[in-house]
Amino acid sequence: PVEEPWPLVGNMGAVVLNKESLNKTLLGFYKRNKKHGIVGFYNFRSPVYVVTNPEYIKKILVQDFDFFVNHTPFFKADDHPIVNGMLTVMKDERWRNMRNTLSPVFTASKMR
Numbered sequence: 362p363v364e365e366p367w368p369l370v371g372n373m374g375a376v377v378l379n380k381e382s383l384n385k386t387l388l389g390f391y392k393r394n395k396k397h398g399i400v401g402f403y404n405f406r407s408p409v410y411v412v413t414n415p416e417y418i419k420k421i422l423v424q425d426f427d428f429f430v431n432h433t434p435f436f437k438a439d440d441h442p443i444v445n446g447m448l449t450v451m452k453d454e455r456w457r458n459m460r461n462t463l464s465p466v467f468t469a470s471k472m473r
């Protein structure tokens with residue numbers, strides 16, 4: 362399911378009109394839709410999936426991570442060397458290589 366978006370602003374109308382903070386808008390969206398497992402909304406004109414089911418989250422982040430390589434950045438990091446080096450803003454092969462480098466560090470036995 363998806364909540365009906367407004368033209369141009371998507372589901373961010375209350376934020377644009379300064380009636381709610383972004384956090385309050387997203388929390389309200391989550392509470393209204395958490396029973397669905399996966400629900401869509403529009404961040405302005407960009408469609409976004411919100412995954413609320415823990416089993417789906419595990420499947421996406423662990424089993425199917427190859428299909429979810431690129432993340433939507435909250436800000437443009439191209440010019441900032443520190444931010445550009447963060448795993449959450451890396452894309453494509455650079456992300457894949459860094460993930461392969463870091464994954465052995467976070468095994469269950471090493472986290473103890």
